[in-house]
Amino acid sequence: MGRLKPKHLLAALLVSGCTPDAPVTDLSQETLADAAELCELVRTDYAYYPDRQENWEAACAGFAGMLGPVTTKPEQLRALETLVDALYDPHATFGTHSGMSPRVVPSGSDYWLEGDRVTAVRPGSAAARAGLVVGDQIVAINGRPLADAIVTRLHPKNASSSETQKAWALNAAAAGYRDEPRSVTISR
Structure with a gap:
């Protein structure tokens, strides 16, 4: 058997790294360790x-029970950002964002809600360009009724939530995630 020429060896190495059989890195244990450190830091x-x-x-x-598979750094960041949601604090952020990260409330918000009513719309924002105005009643966010949309940002799941936490979760749901298009259903 002859030696592979350098260009063929390089091509073989490049192609082998692209095969579906390439191992997937599991970052779950690293994410759990980071979460434990974060939990202690907050304490x-x-x-x-x-x-x-x-x-x-x-x-x-x-x-640990809510953590799904984590195979990329953006997924790891998203998992830790979900943990930080439990603080319902607009100032609690990692200061770095991936395409999967939540938009920061209120700086990443196009509009502000008090209950189901729009109380502010950022001038020039996508919401303003779409015609959202102060006083509009929001019926659904991304096709979910408000109560369901709020639940997506309330953490931990199945815990009792204060009115302050619910108000934060409502506006966080309205701000959405960087990798998801946003839509609202309104009533005028």
Whole structure:
């Protein structure tokens, strides 16, 4: 058997890395370790911890059970961002965003809701260009009734939620995620 020429060897290496049999990196254990570190960091250094302690502890305790497969760094970031949602704090962010990250509330919001009513629309935003105006009643966000849309951002799941947490979750659901188109159903 003869030696492969360098260009054929390079081509073989490139093609072998593109096959469906290439191993998938499982970042789940690394994500769990990062979450444990984050949980401890919030316990010791987060200024508003006493007000959010019960919610945070429940989120940290349930994190392993809600974690799905994590094979990319953006998926890892999204999982940790979901954990941070339990703080329902617009200032709690990693300061880095992937295409999968939630838009930061309120700076990433096109409009603001109080209950089901639009109370502010950012001038020049996609919402403003689409004709959303103050006073509009939002019936659904991305096809989900408001109650269902709120649940997507309430963490931990099945925990009781304060009115403050629900208001944050409503506006976080309205802001959406960077990789998802947004739509609202309104009533005038």
